Amino acid sequence: MAEMSGSVVPKAAAPRRRRRVVILLIVLGILIAAGLTAYVGRQALAAKKSMEQAQDQLQVFRSALGKADQDLPALYAPLRASADEAASKTGGPVWAAYEHVWWIGPNLKAFRQTTELVDALVRDGVGPLATGANGVGIDNLKPKNGRIDIEPIKRLAPVTTEVNEAIQAANTAAADIDTTRVVPQLSAPVEKLQDQLSELAPISQELSATLPLLPGILGGEGTRHYLLIFQNNAEERASGGNPASMAMLVVDDGKITLGRQASSASFPHPYKKAPYVPHGKRNSDWDKIYTERSIKFVANLTMTPDFPTTAKMATAMWQDRFGGQVDGVISFDPVALAYLLNVTGPIKLADETTLTPGNAVPYLLSEVYAKYPDGETQDKVFASAAQTIFSAVTSGKGDPRAYLAQLKPIVAEQRLKVWSARTEEQSVLLTTPVGTMLPADNESATVLGVYNKADSTSKMSYYMDEQIKVSTNTCEATPTHTVTATVVNTLPKDQIDALPEYVRAHQKHIPPGGDRQLVQVYGPVGGKLKSVTIDGKPVVWGTSANYKKNTVADATGADIRRPAAHGTMYGRPVGTVPITIPADSSVTVKAVFTGSAEDSATVRVSHTPKVREVPVKMKAATCR
Secondary structure, eight states, rough: OOEEEEEEEOHHHHHHHHHHHHHHHHHHHHHHHHHHHHHHHHHHHHHHHOOOOOHHHHHHHHTTTTTTOOHHHHHHHHHHHHHHHHHHHHHHHHHHHTTTTTTTTHHHHHHHHHHHHHHHIIIIIIIHHHHSSTOOGGGGGBBTTTBBOOOOHHHHHHHHHHHHHHHHHHHHHHOOOOTTTTOHHHHHHHHHHHHHHHHHHHHHHHHHHHGGHHHHHBBBOOOOEEEEEEEEEEEEEEEEEEEEEEEEEEEEEEEEOOOOEEEESSSSSSSSSSSSSOSSGGTTTTTHHHTTTHHHHHHHHSSSHHHHHHHHHHHHHHHHOSSSOOOOEEEEOOHHHHHHHHHHOOOOTTTEEEEEETHHHHHIIIHHHHHOOSHHHHHHHHHHHHHHHHHHHHHTOOHHHHHHHHHHHHHHTOOEEEEEEEEEHHHHHHTTTTTOSSSSSSSSSSEEEEEEEEEESGGGGGGGGEEEEEEEEEESSOOEEEEEEEEEOOOOGGGTTTTOOOSSSSSOOOTTOOOEEEEEOOOTTOOEEEEEETTTTEOOOOOGGGTTTTHHHHHHHOOOOOOOOOETTTEEEEEEEEEOTTEEEEEEEEEEEOOTTTOOOOOOEEOOOOSSOOOOEEEOOOOO
């Protein structure tokens, strides 16, 4: 037999070798996967460490903002490095591949998205702020000797645009992060960041729009004249109260001085011919809803919730009486003054009365009428209050941060309103809460309105509280909004006889200690008013010529010659009904409106800023 060269492989050897190769590949795959997993884990831990460092560094940076002696660029540098490092650790193909792995993938994706948005926010937002705000302290913005230095504002104005763009981008990116399958340890801080950015975005938007206008508003481009209106909530009007006191504010290159002061007694009572008559499509039913009394008496300027219209009427009346330039109108009330006293501290009036945050409202809206029965002396007290708080603020009393804190409730309660005669400035103001009480559309929110107008020539509004409830049903094709306003007369019956004569209502058909009001209810833009009831009884709409027919007699008093009217104002359905509220009792007005399916699902209520807080309860129907 011939000899064979080489070795002979047994038949079973080849499959065993293949199995060894497969096992080797599996083991190798496991090792690679383990290595990659370990790599991703190390990257995640490193990114987490960098994010924690960035968080601490951001806190240090925020604490340094507003302090002129801090080196913001030096504090920004390590923050920028940490944010960049965190973002770089969560990038690359390996991390991207692991984002598709069940369970761990959603966590890795959410973490990466968070590091990326923080990195972008630090780079595009904090970076410009570090440069632009460096050397600018809060004290630089504080009035000194009646003047505000506008140079720091000029420096900060362009920065706010860049910061706002970064915040809006971060807010959009944060909203895209899905935390539904993310572990709580990660989802909680991500959702907190989402909430913070959601709250910050509109504030940033407003700041970037308004701050660039401030140098001009503060007289940096020429002297400005602003008419101040001090609304008296003891005699309610839609936007607050009777504009009992007015003054001219003169601003020149940041220098603020208080000029001529006037009261309602300074103007014709009434005007034979109104200096300004609201016109145009938005005011098509003005005569029906507000009547000519609103344009011929200075005390009725604020009957409308549309502050631009109020401002134009006030400007025309002031110029008719005193002449001169009016570049804008600013309105506030005694409750806003009380908020400011939290910052300035107590102030002393000309009559030696010391006003504090606790006594300012009761003194100016109630006690002054018992102390000084004549209107002329009362007007002097109001003028003194405006003058004294103005002097305290412009002299630099208080911390600017504290003013910002008090400004928040003042604006939220719609106690501060501003109008500008300049188109560019006014267009920006209309996008802010101080520009008007009712927005022009339902895009960002469906806003309903409930407003009160004292109709008894008294100061009984001091005792009038209100509770508002709104029930919304958006389950049907046509949304329905039911607005219920309960006006409560808080005056105890045993205190009726002690009321000062100046405070009491003296008209017929109003019981002692009672008050009469016109309640205005506004629906959504483009909506319809379906019905109104007073204490459950349907209102019958009428006209001034047929006043006996037009409301619920036993709810409002007979023969009061006050029509219940309805129409359209500012593109909204509106109804106004008269009610009489005896002492220690209440009257409820309920209105039903329909809207459009395109209206915002966010429903809000605007209401008259009253002496005390107005509780508002919102209820949405559950759709099935």
